[in-house]
Amino acid sequence: MKDTNESRVTEDGRTIGGILMEMRNITLRFGGVVAIKDISFDIREGEIRAIIGPNGAGKSSMLNVISGFYHPQEGDVFFRGEKRPAMKPYQVANMGIARTFQNIALFEGMSVLDNIMTGRLTHMKSGMLAQAIWWGKAEREEIENRELVERVIDFLEIQAIRKTPVGRLPYGLKKRVELGRALASEPKLLLLDEPMAGMNVEEKEDMSRFILDVNDEFGTTIALIEHDMGVVMDLSDRVVVMDYGKKIGDGTPEEVRNNQDVIDAYLGVAHD
Amino acid sequence: MPDQLLYAMEVTLNGLMAGVLYALVALGFVLIFKASGIFNYAQGVMALFAALTLVGIMEGQVPFANLINAIFGTEIHTFGWQVPAVLAIVLTLLVMILLAWCVQKFVMRHLVNQEPIILFMATIGLAYFLEGLGDLMWGSDIKKLDVGLPQGLNATIDDLTYGWFGYGFFIDNLDIIATVVAAVLVIGLTVFSQYSKQGRALRAVADDHQAALSVGISLNYIWVLVWSIAGFVALVAGIMWGTKSGVQFSLSLIALKALPVLMLGGFTSIPGAIVGGLIIGVGEKLFEFLIGPMVGGATENWFAYVLALLFLVFRPQGLFGEKIIERV
Numbered sequence: 001m002k003d004t005n006e007s008r009v010t011e012d013g014r015t016i017g018g019i020l021m022e023m024r025n026i027t028l029r030f031g032g033v034v035a036i037k038d039i040s041f042d043i044r045e046g047e048i049r050a051i052i053g054p055n056g057a058g059k060s061s062m063l064n065v066i067s068g069f070y071h072p073q074e075g076d077v078f079f080r081g082e083k084r085p086a087m088k089p090y091q092v093a094n095m096g097i098a099r100t101f102q103n104i105a106l107f108e109g110m111s112v113l114d115n116i117m118t119g120r121l122t123h124m125k126s127g128m129l130a131q132a133i134w135w136g137k138a139e140r141e142e143i144e145n146r147e148l149v150e151r152v153i154d155f156l157e158i159q160a161i162r163k164t165p166v167g168r169l170p171y172g173l174k175k176r177v178e179l180g181r182a183l184a185s186e187p188k189l190l191l192l193d194e195p196m197a198g199m200n201v202e203e204k205e206d207m208s209r210f211i212l213d214v215n216d217e218f219g220t221t222i223a224l225i226e227h228d229m230g231v232v233m234d235l236s237d238r239v240v241v242m243d244y245g246k247k248i249g250d251g252t253p254e255e256v257r258n259n260q261d262v263i264d265a266y267l268g269v270a271h272d
Numbered sequence: 273m274p275d276q277l278l279y280a281m282e283v284t285l286n287g288l289m290a291g292v293l294y295a296l297v298a299l300g301f302v303l304i305f306k307a308s309g310i311f312n313y314a315q316g317v318m319a320l321f322a323a324l325t326l327v328g329i330m331e332g333q334v335p336f337a338n339l340i341n342a343i344f345g346t347e348i349h350t351f352g353w354q355v356p357a358v359l360a361i362v363l364t365l366l367v368m369i370l371l372a373w374c375v376q377k378f379v380m381r382h383l384v385n386q387e388p389i390i391l392f393m394a395t396i397g398l399a400y401f402l403e404g405l406g407d408l409m410w411g412s413d414i415k416k417l418d419v420g421l422p423q424g425l426n427a428t429i430d431d432l433t434y435g436w437f438g439y440g441f442f443i444d445n446l447d448i449i450a451t452v453v454a455a456v457l458v459i460g461l462t463v464f465s466q467y468s469k470q471g472r473a474l475r476a477v478a479d480d481h482q483a484a485l486s487v488g489i490s491l492n493y494i495w496v497l498v499w500s501i502a503g504f505v506a507l508v509a510g511i512m513w514g515t516k517s518g519v520q521f522s523l524s525l526i527a528l529k530a531l532p533v534l535m536l537g538g539f540t541s542i543p544g545a546i547v548g549g550l551i552i553g554v555g556e557k558l559f560e561f562l563i564g565p566m567v568g569g570a571t572e573n574w575f576a577y578v579l580a581l582l583f584l585v586f587r588p589q590g591l592f593g594e595k596i597i598e599r600v
Contacts, residue, residue: 093488
């Protein structure tokens with residue numbers, strides 16, 4: 001598939017638009033260790049883009065670069081055609097890029113509802129004084145946001161645990177709540193760091209369904225990291241394969257599956 | 273009713289009122305601890321600094337007068353004007369917010385992700401710095417603070433209780449006001465943290481920094497906000513204590529009384545700070561009244577700490593603190 005900046009329609013009728021985010025020649029080092037070495041790829045509007053690779057390939061580092069937790073020493077990040085300056089994570093979040101974490105970062109002491117409500121913070125405009133003085137306006141804003149959050153809760157089928165403190169939930173549900181919090185911010189780009197790690201088959205199927213539905217119903221662009229090759233091949237439109245910080249493959253699941261470098265990396269051929 | 277019992281009731285009431293003042297200081301500790309996990313040793317000194325600044329502004333004192341005079345050989349001490357209490361309180365609040373900003377900008381943001389003990393040490397440093405700064409800015413003599421709060425015997429209560437029991441209770445007007453103020457503060461802070469956007473962000477930061485960043489919360493902003501609120505609580509505590517016993521440097525020692533209050537109430541609970549304060553207040557007054565004479569008095573100095581020690585042994589998370597669960 002040749003890279004053109006034109007939209008196309010997939011077999012199942014979803015529209016994939018132009019380039020939403022582009023990583024250009026990204027290099028990231030920690031002291032002497034090179035975590036990412038000169039990697040370029042793009043993410044198109046409306047697609048599900050997977051980043052795969054063996055342990056320690058630099059996948060999570062890449063996600064952290066996109067979400068502003070890490071700052072690459074070389075290379076540029078382009079968002080909607082514009083070069084993005086070095087940003088703090090909260091600024092990136094305010095641009096409409098939401099994320100989940102590999103080992104779950106939720107507010108354990110708060111209820112499921114409150115956790116997902118925090119996803120709306122970037123959309124709440126009234127300041128502190130305004131909230132104190134025009135109580136009615138702040139209340140209206142709260143109600144509007146609350147309605148959206150309730151839709152997310154319905155969508156993820158977690159109505160039954162709305163008021164439960166997150167700390168008491170089992171792992172699989174926590175993952176779902178974290179996805180809900182990211183969804184509540186109505187992101188333009190949703191980053192998922194191993195959304196199915198540590199789940200059983202049934203939970204994996206549920207999560208896959210949610211990811212596909214999010215993409216299908218809201219048209220959200222999704223970039224995800226995943227270990228499970230089978231899942232990735234079913235879910236994604238295009239796949240980037242990383243190994244030892246380098247990109248060794250990029251294309252449709254079909255293309256990647258037949259790529260000799262990728263096969264070697266996964267089967268563990270000795271590196272020279 | 274026997275005299276002893278009546279007297280004990282009066283002592284209890286007075287203890288409750290004193291407890292409210294302890295609780296006011298403890299409240300400032302809880303706020304910062306909840307939001308950033310820092311035990312702010314400087315909270316008591318912040319109350320002192322706020323009270324000093326308030327008196328200084330009201331009396332039109334020139335800040336750093338001694339320093340200026342020493343350098344330039346001048347003899348200025350006051351601007352020669354009096355600032356009305358309300359305006360002075362607003363100005364002091366602005367100073368406290370500026371202080372919060374400076375603490376964040378010059379100290380705390382350089383210590384992100386450090387061990388709690390290091391942050392704690394930083395606040396000890398901050399406490400002594402503030403004490404010195406207060407001294408340098410406003411001088412070290414004991415000052416009288418009068419923002420127009422009524423003080424002295426509450427005649428209504430005296431009359432009423434005299435009518436009921438034939439013995440009038442002595443309740444200080446200032447203590448009644450402190451109680452009302454503390455109640456309003458607690459309700460206000462609870463509503464703020466539960467229902468406002470900033471409150472939710474504040475709880476989020478307290479819970480998980482990384483997650484908070486990922487939903488678009490600026491940690492710096494939240495910390496300045498928290499230290500500002502703690503500064504505001506310190507100002508309220510400073511006004512109450514300053515009016516009661518004069519603005520003097522021993523005021524910063526009341527911070528130490530807040531420690532047992534926190535151990536009782538739990539470091540993370542706003543209602544806990546209030547209840548803890550009340551228990552310590554009543555406990556030490558009653559203990560002094562009932563047991564004091566048998567052991568030679570002066571029990572108020574140590575009673576609170578012994579009580580706190582007992583709590584540490586039997587219920588380390590305090591009455592209202594988050595339960596400590598060990599997962600294996």
